[in-house]
Amino acid sequence: MNVVKVGDIEIGGGKLVLLAGPCVLEGFERSLKIGRRAKEIADKLGMPYVFKASFDKANRSSIKNYRGPGLDEGLKILAAIKRELNVPIVTDIHETYQAAQVAEVADILQIPAFLCRQTDLLVAAAKTGKVVNVKKAQFLSARDMINVVEKLRSETEKILLTERGTSFGYNNLVVDMRGLPIMRGFNCPVIFDGAGRCGKFIGRATRIC
Numbered sequence: 001m002n003v004v005k006v007g008d009i010e011i012g013g014g015k016l017v018l019l020a021g022p023c024v025l026e027g028f029e030r031s032l033k034i035g036r037r038a039k040e041i042a043d044k045l046g047m048p049y050v051f052k053a054s055f056d057k058a059n060r061s062s063i064k065n066y067r068g069p070g071l072d073e074g075l076k077i078l079a080a081i082k083r084e085l086n087v088p089i090v091t092d093i094h095e096t097y098q099a100a101q102v103a104e105v106a107d108i109l110q111i112p113a114f115l116c117r118q119t120d121l122l123v124a125a126a127k128t129g130k131v132v133n134v135k136k137a138q139f140l141s142a143r144d145m146i147n148v149v150e151k152l153r154s155e156t157e158k159i160l161l162t163e164r165g166t167s168f169g170y171n172n173l174v175v176d177m178r179g180l181p182i183m184r185g186f187n188c189p190v191i192f193d194g195a196g197r198c199g200k201f202i203g204r205a206t207r208i209c
Contacts, residue, residue, distance in 0.1 A: 002187045004158050006088045006107050006131055009048040011160060012189030018042045019090055019108075019191065021052040024068040028077045035085050050088045050108065051081055058094040059114050071098060079105045090133060096124040103128035113137045113164055119151055126155035133160040133191065138167035142179030149186045161186070164193035 003012045011017050020038040025031050035051045042049035055074020057067045068074055074091075082089045088107035093099055094115065102109060109125040111118075113135040125132045132152055136145050145161055152159050161183045165173030175192075183190045 002157060002159075002189070004131055004160060004189055006050065009050065009088065011131075015048070016045075017048045017050065018045075019050040019052045024054045024057045024066065025074050025077050027069075028080055031077060032081050032084055035081055035087075039085055039087060050090050051078075051085060052090045052110075053078065053081075054092045056092070056094065059112060071101065075102065075105045093121070093125060096120050099124040099128050103130045107131065108133050108160070110162075111135065116140070116145075116148055122148065122151045123155055126152045126158075129156070129158075131158040131160060132156065133162055135162040135164050135193065136179070136183070138165060138173060141166075142176070142182040145183055146186055149188060159188045160191055161188050162191040162193050 003010050005011070009017060018038070020042075022031050022034050031053055038051070039049045055068050055071055055078065057065075060067055069077065078089050078091060082105065089105060090108035090110050091102060091106045092110045092112050093102050094112065099109060099121075108131045109128065111121060111125060111132065111134040114137060115121055116134050116137045122132070122134070134145070134148050134152070136142065142163070149159060149161070163175065163179050163183065165175050166179075167173055180190050180192065
């Protein structure tokens, strides 16, 4: 198994790692409070912790829904939280032009599920030299993710894959646990996204399988 390092944290080395935080940034104080509490829980359990929040949720269902503070303000908030908590940061990117700027703050660039097949976005993220975490799309099988991995490996080996469920329509997401070892077979650490499927998680939380 390829072990991916994020600062002093090893992902894929056999120890559970928690990535957690608010789905989208809701201001500095509120986001910091959530991150601080998540870190306290992780520390208590002896788990390394990575703060996760999006500066922009560009795939909201409704145009009326809150998307976040945007790129510039969002990166300022993420940088401040990173300093306060002294933990790595993971956040989403949606456009190729965002990759280099976000990489100045984030330790992990995350590719949203609906964008996981976008070649230019994957390559732009990989070229930053930062770890890239790709969420498996709801419409893809786990085996289809090998194509995503091959695109990223044209530029980097720092790859994480996230299982976040498969949709069979009717707004239901079902997690096929067979997908975890399938994606692990690509020699990449695999993350399980428990948001919406496990009430114990804080906000949008992911954990290493």
